[in-house]
């Protein structure tokens with residue numbers, strides 16, 4: 355059974371169709387990289403996986419649980435699907451430690467002590483233990499994104515979704531975030547990553563998807579994606595982002 | 599101008615039997631504070647609920663709260679005061695209207711005054727809460743939901759703590775407004791501060807002293823409110839939190 359199974363989904367915003375008959379699978383322990391031009395539907399696709407964006411057609415199964423079934427408890431499912439955003443979205447009024455523990459306590463019903471221990475353990479793994487009492491506004495972008503990753507990991511997720519986690523960062527901070535993600539991938543985390551960091555894709559991705567205008571137009575094993583000729587549309591895009 | 603200044607008037611006995619004229623004013627001050635503070639607390643709670651409703655995905659709830667806000671914000675306060683005092687008791691069921699009319703002073707005018715100011719002010723607070731929520735980046739709500747918080751928890755632990763910090767300065771001026779607006783209650787017979795000053799002037803003819811004193815008292819109340827709210831702002835300030843992407847747009 356695939357960890358994430360996306361079957362023929364379509365999504366409309368009003369009359370605008372943002373996703374057109376998209377299908378793909380992510381096996382347990384697999385890393386899937388999604389790329390494509392701005393506005394092609396990458397964020398929309400990744401947000402459908404934890405039900406932040408509802409779909410009008412098709413079916414999504416996460417760990418065998420249907421997202422479209424009215425019986426599914428969405429908050430409970432989301433608690434075990436980690437998500438990392440382009441703009442970090444740490445809660446600015448809470449300290450780093452409180453950011454890490456809020457959902458553990460309120461959703462997973464862990465005790466404050468247990469949640470604190472867990473949170474700090476992951477904070478240490480992203481190398482920021484000494485920042486535990488600071489507020490998000492006092493951290494650099496790269497540090498905030500690492501805290502956001504630790505926050506997601508504290509919930510013991512069965513898979514992780516990343517939506518352009520490095521594209522809001524200054525260039526010198528990109529690698530500190532990518533390093534954390536590479537480590538996570540190597541430890542066997544199931545990951546779906548929207549990114550244009552092709553170095554990251556080469557290093558840890560198993561498969562790469564290319565999207566255009568709401569469609570998945572290429573879905574290839576990494577070796578094929580980086581080795582074989584592409585559709586004209588994908589090649590144009592890759593030429594542009596691989597130049598620099 | 600031929601006017602007999604007489605500042606010692608405050609220490610002379612007032613014919614209303616409450617003691618000196620100063621006592622008359624202080625009594626009025628007491629009812630001003632009781633009216634304004636009760637209404638402020640009720641408006642804060644009610645306004646938060648209505649303002650949140652305005653931002654919920656449910657079209658129905660959003661429309662209901664929009665109608666509420668428009669109704670109470672756009673009918674003049676004086677008209678609302680008369681509606682609560684003269685008209686409402688006629689329509690209340692189970693003899694409640696009769697009970698309301700039989701209330702002894704000051705309760706007979708205090709209850710409708712507090713109700714009126716609560717609803718009027720709650721519509722303004724609701725609009726500020728709504729604007730505050732709209733000003734937050736959409737990502738904050740998504741981040742809360744993505745962590746498994748339900749919608750109520752996302753509002754409770756993420757959105758509202760941010761919104762209240764952002765709108766604290768406008769809530770301060772709303773609190774000052776409700777104190778000023780409480781003077782409208784004199785039209786339905788509540789002897790609050792302005793009415794007390796007016797009564798003092800009627801009895802003693804010392805119009806300037808009476809209203810100078812009332813003015814000073816209003817100014818002192820405002821200074822106290824500002825000091826308390828500044829203290830509160832400092833207490834809840836978050837290091838490095840510069841509010842939101844854009845300032846909350848308050849349309850009032």
Ligand SMILES: Nc1ncnc2c1ncn2[C@@H]1O[C@H](COP(=O)(O)OP(=O)(O)O)[C@@H](O)[C@H]1O
Pocket residue numbers: 367370372390391392393394395396397398399
């Ligand atoms: N909430 C929304 N309402 C209407 N249209 C939207 C909304 N979100 C995204 N879109 C549109 O859907 C398309 C895909 O958006 P998105 O998934 O954010 O693209 P990407 O992440 O690939 O840049 C874009 O054309 C965008 O304008």
Ligand SMILES: [Mg+2]
Pocket residue numbers: 396397398518
């Ligand atoms: Mg995007």
